[in-house]
Amino acid sequence: MTGKLVLENLKNRPLRSLLSILLIGVPVTLILTLVGLTQGMLSEAQNRQRGAGADIVIRGSTVQAVTSTSTTTIPARMVDKVQEQPHVKLAMGVINDRVELILGLTGLDMAKFNRMTGGFKFDAGGPLQGPDDILVDRLYAEQNHLHIGQTIKLINHDWRVAGVIEPGKLARLAVRLATLQDLDAATGKVAQIYVQADDPANIDLVAGELQRLLPNFKVNTMAEITAMYNVDQIPAIKPFTVVVAAIGVVIGITVVWLSMYMVVLQRTREIGILKALGASKTFILGIILIEAAMLGVGGTILGIVFSYGAQWLIRTLVPASFQMAIAYGWWPRVAAVTLAAAILGALYPGLSAARQDPIEALAYE
Amino acid sequence: MNNGAIIETRDLRKVYRIGQVDVQALRGVDLTVQPGEFLSIVGPSGSGKSTLFHIIGGLTPPTAGEVSVGGQNLAALSDAGRTRIRRRTVGFVFQKFNLLPNLTARDNIAVARHIAGLGSKPDAQFDEVLRLLGIAGRLDHKPSALSGGEQQRIAIARAIVNRPAILLADEPTGNLDTENSNAVLEVLRDLNRRLGQTVLMITHNPEAAAFGHSTVHMRDGRIVDRTTTNG
Numbered sequence: 001m002t003g004k005l006v007l008e009n010l011k012n013r014p015l016r017s018l019l020s021i022l023l024i025g026v027p028v029t030l031i032l033t034l035v036g037l038t039q040g041m042l043s044e045a046q047n048r049q050r051g052a053g054a055d056i057v058i059r060g061s062t063v064q065a066v067t068s069t070s071t072t073t074i075p076a077r078m079v080d081k082v083q084e085q086p087h088v089k090l091a092m093g094v095i096n097d098r099v100e101l102i103l104g105l106t107g108l109d110m111a112k113f114n115r116m117t118g119g120f121k122f123d124a125g126g127p128l129q130g131p132d133d134i135l136v137d138r139l140y141a142e143q144n145h146l147h148i149g150q151t152i153k154l155i156n157h158d159w160r161v162a163g164v165i166e167p168g169k170l171a172r173l174a175v176r177l178a179t180l181q182d183l184d185a186a187t188g189k190v191a192q193i194y195v196q197a198d199d200p201a202n203i204d205l206v207a208g209e210l211q212r213l214l215p216n217f218k219v220n221t222m223a224e225i226t227a228m229y230n231v232d233q234i235p236a237i238k239p240f241t242v243v244v245a246a247i248g249v250v251i252g253i254t255v256v257w258l259s260m261y262m263v264v265l266q267r268t269r270e271i272g273i274l275k276a277l278g279a280s281k282t283f284i285l286g287i288i289l290i291e292a293a294m295l296g297v298g299g300t301i302l303g304i305v306f307s308y309g310a311q312w313l314i315r316t317l318v319p320a321s322f323q324m325a326i327a328y329g330w331w332p333r334v335a336a337v338t339l340a341a342a343i344l345g346a347l348y349p350g351l352s353a354a355r356q357d358p359i360e361a362l363a364y365e
Numbered sequence: 366m367n368n369g370a371i372i373e374t375r376d377l378r379k380v381y382r383i384g385q386v387d388v389q390a391l392r393g394v395d396l397t398v399q400p401g402e403f404l405s406i407v408g409p410s411g412s413g414k415s416t417l418f419h420i421i422g423g424l425t426p427p428t429a430g431e432v433s434v435g436g437q438n439l440a441a442l443s444d445a446g447r448t449r450i451r452r453r454t455v456g457f458v459f460q461k462f463n464l465l466p467n468l469t470a471r472d473n474i475a476v477a478r479h480i481a482g483l484g485s486k487p488d489a490q491f492d493e494v495l496r497l498l499g500i501a502g503r504l505d506h507k508p509s510a511l512s513g514g515e516q517q518r519i520a521i522a523r524a525i526v527n528r529p530a531i532l533l534a535d536e537p538t539g540n541l542d543t544e545n546s547n548a549v550l551e552v553l554r555d556l557n558r559r560l561g562q563t564v565l566m567i568t569h570n571p572e573a574a575a576f577g578h579s580t581v582h583m584r585d586g587r588i589v590d591r592t593t594t595n596g
Binding site: 001002004005008009011012269270272273274275276277278279280283357358359362 | 422449451
């Protein structure tokens, strides 16, 4: 009966109910989108690292996080030195430039890259021909409406689109290593060295030897590198998510508070009737809290639905710039936080309703 | 203080504080109501009828004096204790019907049982009461789809669904035309005669008051007269 009472109350004011659910749902969408973007982009970067076919990655000593492009501090001759080490099948130096927030341009030694990965798969065009050629992945080509032979300007340099590649192999925008070294005034240097061992059984052995050989550089196995692709390893992402979640909670509490405060005002007489029928303070508080909880549940469901919408929008409008995953693992967390916020927001109006004098409430017009 | 009476008040006083002013709503009311009695309470506005009604119904505590309802001393009860009285011992019928607008008539009745902890479905004998009230066919309508007379009969059904010892009716015909007023008063009299329901009814209307066994006249917070009518 209590459920029916609450449901009828919600149905009786559909606009208020829907607006409340919408306003609760928006911060839920924000949180799920932010987390989904973080997870999606980390996952995409992780897959690309795996797609490199390397077993070990050597990075510059100044690099902080796994996702940050390390500065070009490794002398290129180190690549040859690494190549000479026992059980090293192949060593390849690369260099990176950032062209968008999370989109990088990678300078590759194409011959070694092809040996290490089996080469790019082309959707259109073909390999790099001239020094100013560039390969772009399918998503970037679609987002920017690029075609083979077109000239694009990146890092203040004109590039000719030579090929459109399938994403998933280390680079999303690939150019010749020497060209990028020249443009970055980093001739003779690389940012990372990707190393392939002669046998998977020797990966740890090789990694250990390389770390001893290059004590001032960071040497990690690919397994370690890919494991670093989680939120905890990305500076500022976790606090940023917490801040957005906190803002969402504040919005949720405020929306529910205002909504339920209006409910209590509008239903003063009905509260008086229930009290005249012998409803206890707990019963009155209960129906207000249950109603708020139902708004919270509705807002959570709407927020989840909207997160699918956000994913569709991102895939449609900016597939190359952002990748968004559906953060299933966050649904229970977001639901719990939203419910808590809804109940917290309804507490004061609910207590006010419970404390109402039945005679005054019955006289309310 | 109990001589078989279902309601008994002695030197009952109630003072309201409105702003800085104390308003004496009841100035020593002595009243005895026997089980099965149909008592009408009449008097001008401000005479204290409603205050007496609210105290007997457990909606507000008295300032002083004694009040026993169904053998329980209301003056000694806490807010929670008075809430329990409202669940099972008294049933209210109001001038403005006071049905919950979002619920059907059936659910308005069911909610009273739910609050009293009796489940939502009335017992089988209650069907007879619904037939007596003439509302058996209107139970699936919301109040907005019911006439004033029908709403008031639903309100009566809700008030007695938990078989309270006392039915308190505050101007039950105040918002009804003559035809519906008579129908509601007949229902109250029927309930009193057939089921032995004790009824206290506040009214301004002498014709309505005549439906009771006796009439109490109030003025300035006191009972000034009690007359027996044909009922």
